[in-house]
Amino acid sequence: MATLPIVQYEEKILETVEANPVVVVIGETGSGKSTQLSQMLLRRGFSKIAVTQPRRVAAVTVARRVAQELDVRLGEEVGYAIRFEDRTSPTTRIKYLTDGVLLRESLANPELNEYDVIILDEAHERSLNTDILMGLMKRLVKLRSSNLKVLITSATLDGDKVSKFFADCPVLSIPGKLYPVEILYSKERPPNYLESCLKTALDIHTREPEGDILIFMTGQDDIEKLVSKLEDKVRALEEGSCMDAIIFPLHGSLPPELQVRVFSPPPPNCRRIIVATNIAETSLTVDGVVYVIDSGYVKQRQYNPSSGMYSLDVVQISKVQANQRAGRAGRTRPGKCYRLYPSRLFQDEFLDVTVPEIQRSSLAGSVLYLKSLDLPDIDILKFDFLDPPSSESLQDALKQLYLIDAIDENGAITSIGRKMAELPLEPSLSRTLIEANNYGCITEALTVAAMLSAETALLPGQRQSKIEKKRKHPMPNLPDGSGLGDHIQLLQIYECWDRNDYDIGWCKDNGLQVRGMLFVRDVRKQLSQIMQKIAKGPLDIRAHGNGDEFRRDYRNLRKALCVGYANQLAERKMHHNGYRTLNFQAQVVQVHPSSVLTADDLGKFPDYVVYHELVATPKPFMRNVCSVDMRWTTTVMNKLKTLDVYKLSGGINHAEEESERSLPDLPKKDVQVAGAVNDSESRIQAARERFLARKANK
Numbered sequence: 019m020a021t022l023p024i025v026q027y028e029e030k031i032l033e034t035v036e037a038n039p040v041v042v043v044i045g046e047t048g049s050g051k052s053t054q055l056s057q058m059l060l061r062r063g064f065s066k067i068a069v070t071q072p073r074r075v076a077a078v079t080v081a082r083r084v085a086q087e088l089d090v091r092l093g094e095e096v097g098y099a100i101r102f103e104d105r106t107s108p109t110t111r112i113k114y115l116t117d118g119v120l121l122r123e124s125l126a127n128p129e130l131n132e133y134d135v136i137i138l139d140e141a142h143e144r145s146l147n148t149d150i151l152m153g154l155m156k157r158l159v160k161l162r163s164s165n166l167k168v169l170i171t172s173a174t175l176d177g178d179k180v181s182k183f184f185a186d187c188p189v190l191s192i193p194g195k196l197y198p199v200e201i202l203y204s205k206e207r208p209p210n211y212l213e214s215c216l217k218t219a220l221d222i223h224t225r226e227p228e229g230d231i232l233i234f235m236t237g238q239d240d241i242e243k244l245v246s247k248l249e250d251k252v253r254a255l256e257e258g259s260c261m262d263a264i265i266f267p268l269h270g271s272l273p274p275e276l277q278v279r280v281f282s283p284p285p286p287n288c289r290r291i292i293v294a295t296n297i298a299e300t301s302l303t304v305d306g307v308v309y310v311i312d313s314g315y316v317k318q319r320q321y322n323p324s325s326g327m328y329s330l331d332v333v334q335i336s337k338v339q340a341n342q343r344a345g346r347a348g349r350t351r352p353g354k355c356y357r358l359y360p361s362r363l364f365q366d367e368f369l370d371v372t373v374p375e376i377q378r379s380s381l382a383g384s385v386l387y388l389k390s391l392d393l394p395d396i397d398i399l400k401f402d403f404l405d406p407p408s409s410e411s412l413q414d415a416l417k418q419l420y421l422i423d424a425i426d427e428n429g430a431i432t433s434i435g436r437k438m439a440e441l442p443l444e445p446s447l448s449r450t451l452i453e454a455n456n457y458g459c460i461t462e463a464l465t466v467a468a469m470l471s472a473e474t475a476l477l478p479g480q481r482q483s484k485i486e487k488k489r490k491h492p493m494p495n496l497p498d499g500s501g502l503g504d505h506i507q508l509l510q511i512y513e514c515w516d517r518n519d520y521d522i523g524w525c526k527d528n529g530l531q532v533r534g535m536l537f538v539r540d541v542r543k544q545l546s547q548i549m550q551k552i553a554k555g556p557l558d559i560r561a562h563g564n565g566d567e568f569r570r571d572y573r574n575l576r577k578a579l580c581v582g583y584a585n586q587l588a589e590r591k592m593h594h595n596g597y598r599t600l601n602f603q604a605q606v607v608q609v610h611p612s613s614v615l616t617a618d619d620l621g622k623f624p625d626y627v628v629y630h631e632l633v634a635t636p637k638p639f640m641r642n643v644c645s646v647d648m649r650w651t652t653t654v655m656n657k658l659k660t661l662d663v664y665k666l667s668g669g670i671n672h673a674e675e676e677s678e679r680s681l682p683d684l685p686k687k688d689v690q691v692a693g694a695v696n697d698s699e700s701r702i703q704a705a706r707e708r709f710l711a712r713k714a715n716k
Contacts, residue, residue, distance in 0.1 A: 022048075022053075023193055024049045031055070032059070032062050034188055039168060039187075040170070041169050041188055042169075042170045042171075042172075042187060042189040044172060044191045045172070046345075047196060047342065047348075048196055048303070048345075049194045051139070051173075052069075052071075052076075052080050052139055052140075053083050053084050053087065055137060055171065057087070059135050060112060064167070066110075067135040068130075068133045069114045070138050070139060071114060071117070071140060072117055073270060074101070074270060075272075075277055076297070077099075078277070080114055081098035081105075081112075081114040085097075093110075094109050095109060095110060095111050096111070096112045096114075097112075101116065101119060102442070102537075102541050116147070117151055118147045120136075121147055121150065121151065121387055124154065125439060128391060129161060134165060135166075135168075136166070137171060138155070138169070138171065139171045140171070140172065142173055142174045143375075144372065144376070145375050146376050146381075149374060149375070150387070150388070150403075152403075153404070155184075156402060173194075173342065174338050174341075177191070180404070194345075196348040196349070197348040197352045199344050199345065199348040200352070201344060201357060202356050203359065203364070204356075204357065204360060207358075212235070212243060212244055215233050215235065218311050218356050219248060220252075222309050223260060223261075224259065228308075229289065229308025230306040231309045232298060232304065232310050232311070232346055233291070233293045233313075234294060234311065235293055235295065235315075236315050236332050237269070238271055241267045241269055242267065245265050245266075245293050248291060252265070261288055261289055263289050264284055264290055264291070265291045265293065266279065266291070266293070268297065268298055270295070281304060284306075290306065292304060292307070296316050296335075296343075299342040304346075306349075307346050307350075308347060308352075310343055311356045311358070312340060312343045312358065313358055314334060314358055315334060315335065316334075316339065317331070317332050318330075318331055319379075320378045321411075323413075324414075324603070325605050325632070326632055327605065327632040328634070329634040330635075334369070336372045337368045337370050338371050339372060340368065374404075374405050376405065376407045377408065380414070380418075381407060382418040383445055385415040385419060386415075386424055386431075386435060389419070390431055390439035412667070413666075417585070419666075421585045421654060421658070421661075422582060422583075422585060423449065423584075424445060427660065427665060427666070428665055428666075434452060437452050437552045440552055441548055441549075441552075443471060447466075447470060448582075449581060449582035449584075450466070450467065450578050450579055450581065450583070451464065451467055453577070453578040455549065455557065455558075457574040457578050458558055460558060462509050463579075465513070466505050466508055466575070468512075468545060469509070469512060470505075470630060471538075472535075472537055496514075497510030498614050501614075501616040502645050503613065503642075503644035503645050504613050504630075504644060505630075506576075512535075522536075576646050577647075579644055579646065580646040581650075584654040586629050586630070587599065587627075588626070588627050591606070595623045599632070606638070607639060609627070609640055610639040611639075612641075613642075615627065615644070615645065624646075626645070626647065626651060627643045627644060628646055629641065629642060629643045630643075
């Protein structure tokens, strides 16, 4: 700890914090801000400190590190809370938690009185939840100015811009502990970045001195492929020709015990080769890395509000991200960063900054949260965001919530909406659970919601990246959904596991992801507990698999899904599996080839279906599809006819809105921004426009 640069500035930091309600701390890579700030504040006598992280992995890992440094048991004085997992106790004084968990806590306690310090860490990642938290912190410091301190920390954040947002609060810059890093560019973009990463890693391993290698890839699929290829190549090297190597994957879907091993030093005469997503850019620091290989790409989930469609795109990183990646090589001694792209491409085509998540995500869950706060001064279309999302995205969210009864025609949150907000699920699943409790099929709905909440692919075939690898028939020994669709198949699979006493061997025999299924079981139990609290009494939880008439056609469950997915209905319009969505986007889509929804004897699919999401891969597909009856769609169709988004926002002036409707989306007018800040906002807006233009031309 004594070697970390931030320790030298402890007194200055604490003096500034005590004199100001909000402080921005720009801590360069290696400064120690994530682990040391909370400990400094604890030593100064602050009683309860919350530190948010955008990523689950970072919240767990940093909490473990701080507990280790303080020599306390994790979960006692130092703990963490992530979705569906809470390792804290009444004695916890430093609590690391995801930004989403803190948002949920504020529903029960809007003033967050439990904490006297709230640190929003890694704010430069501009996660959706962190951006909302910044807007809420701005209100909260006014309400609790005498007993709340807020720190916004980052490695690369535009400190002046955030300072202006928080009424010119002070900005502290902490230098990092960085050695020089030599940047080596490729002459041209390689045709296959995975093969190029493989070759570069082997060249480093066989020719360069000791030091660990960190490779940035786009996602779990590419990481697993590269790890496998590296292991084969390293084993094939002539014994004694070079040092040994141990190869680790690092991504958000890894279980904690596999994440932690990345941080253990390698054996003597052996180097680590770590193949990671962008989680290793700033959230986690692996000491010992000397060589970085930067593919130049990142995988981003994008949402298009005009089509209601998601896409998971591999896109170029920004210059900020590239510099963060390079900085990983200079932590312990001078390093090298191998950029698998030309310098002219970096200078001319890379965006200066990353498009904030709030400008490329569906906002339905976030808007429901803001509505549930019940603050009279909040107009959703004019909420004070650091970088506002497009009005189109906000309107899309309001429409979604109206169609599933979370808000009424005037934009006021309903009793159903309040119950939905208490569930840590996306709105469609929250609404399904509430309706299922009314229909007497909560047992089945809890299972479906838990299965769809699993953060990893559960079923064999789900991870196939190419449509050509489609699954034409159910996998052997797994249920087929009774021809009704994927939600029913997920339910039936869990029921089979239940009848086999949750046997791990059964999962392995059927190609199911064991960790994912265990996670589903835990999530289901927690959702059941939350639903009991919402229902204010015991639920009608029945044993799985009783095989009665209700269970054979799953009618009530499909009715509940129809209500929950009211915004995600589709009517068959084209050939056997061609559909037109019935919501305000009205897209023409097809059933995803991996679906178990089946056609009848004439080759026709059901007339009406609900879908969990629309994805562009690159064609538009409905993923996780279930058949429903036309009679159940009447209420939704009637609501679509009377939908008025300007009433839904809450407190909006119609005449004023009409006059502004033709104007482009602009930053919020009442935020005064200096010239340098305007430059940053212009870059973000320009980045977003260039991204959307590229998407339109695909």
